[in-house]
Amino acid sequence: MRRVLAWLMLALLCTAAAAAAADDALQAQARLREKVDQALEILKQPDLELRVKKEKIVAIVEPLFDFPLMAKLVLGRKHWSRLDAHEQARFEALFVERLKGSYVDKIDTYSDETIDWRQAVQEGPDRVQVPAALIHQDKEVVILYKLYRRSDGWKIYDVEVQGISIVSTFRSQFDQILNTGTVADLFRELEKTNGA
């Protein structure tokens, strides 16, 4: 009897875990969707100055991302561990400025696109991928948000646009710079492009 009970319990736990996983994908997508919709609402307000719009949107979207993790990922274990704590902090600051800069630039080019959310995909217990499409007239741009579970909720660690991963693309570029140059070169390149 007890043995049966034990197995039953185990089976129950397993199904509960599976159900929780399915919930995770939906929950992560719902949160993302809510924030992105809020940002789109602000974009559509006609009487708001562009500068104010940008500030508001960044404030909404920023908590969705894990910028420190992204900064580590774009250098990869290989290069990140070779930087001292001071350099790591400096790189993170420069890289995050860069990411936010290009995100804010995208706001300039917005013109009545609508977003179409697709079915979220659970990739293991702590990963969710949320596909979406930006639709403008008869053109669509496919976007994939990649999220992982952090203690305080789901965070984005990478975004793919038309199948091109932001993290992956930066990784190759930084790898190239650090393989042929020094950390100082890396900082110089980042500062140069951030200033532009």
Add this chain to the structure above:
Amino acid sequence: MRFFATWRSWRRWGRWPLVLLICFWIALPAAAQGADPFDDLDGEFEAQRPVIADPLRPWNRAMFEFNDRLYFWFLKPVAEVYRDVVPEPPRIGIRNFFNNLGAPLRFVACLLQGKSDEAGAELGAFMVNTTVGFLGFGNPAAGESRLNVPKEDLGQAFGVWGMGHGCYIVWPVLGPSSLRDSVGLLGGHFLDPFTHVDPSEVSLVASGLEAVNTTSLHIGDYEALKKEAVAPYEAMRDAYVQFRQRQVER
């Protein structure tokens, strides 16, 4: 003495500790992952790294520079004037026209991958757009989801057959490509109806118009990519490899 007492109680509880242990094992990797995902994700990105051999790098870099200047000094100014003269609807019409003429190539590329449904969709879209869409200037097939399939080309078909890129090649005017995709482009050239038009000047003018027309609809895209890049040559090369990889996979 205490040990024995515990042992007895364990025995009394039968398999419970085992069950708990299993639950713990199941929960453990998840908890560990929640702590620091860097190692996991780092390994993942390392495994997915877009790799392409680049033995022609000096040539490629030179052609990358050449194309960059060609764009900023020639193609973009021309496309800007063209954009200011020709309103957007006719430009979209011209894009649709050239797009429709790409149907034979896409049809063959579908067949080479055994995608018969997609080949049928290409054929259907071509017939609808050529007739109802007035020689392809309109795109009525776009409203019919069954006729909308991802665009295939010969390079993708070779990729599906398991062929690798060979190496990276940047062509003047045409831009980023690879050995495999160049062979695909050459094959595609013969499947382009304009190639078989006599006199050949018609084909040349058509290509020029297509390039200017396409550019006029995408001004700002290249600038954005370049501005975001820290190392533009590598950024372009890796974006190309990732983009083609996705096209082959789907």
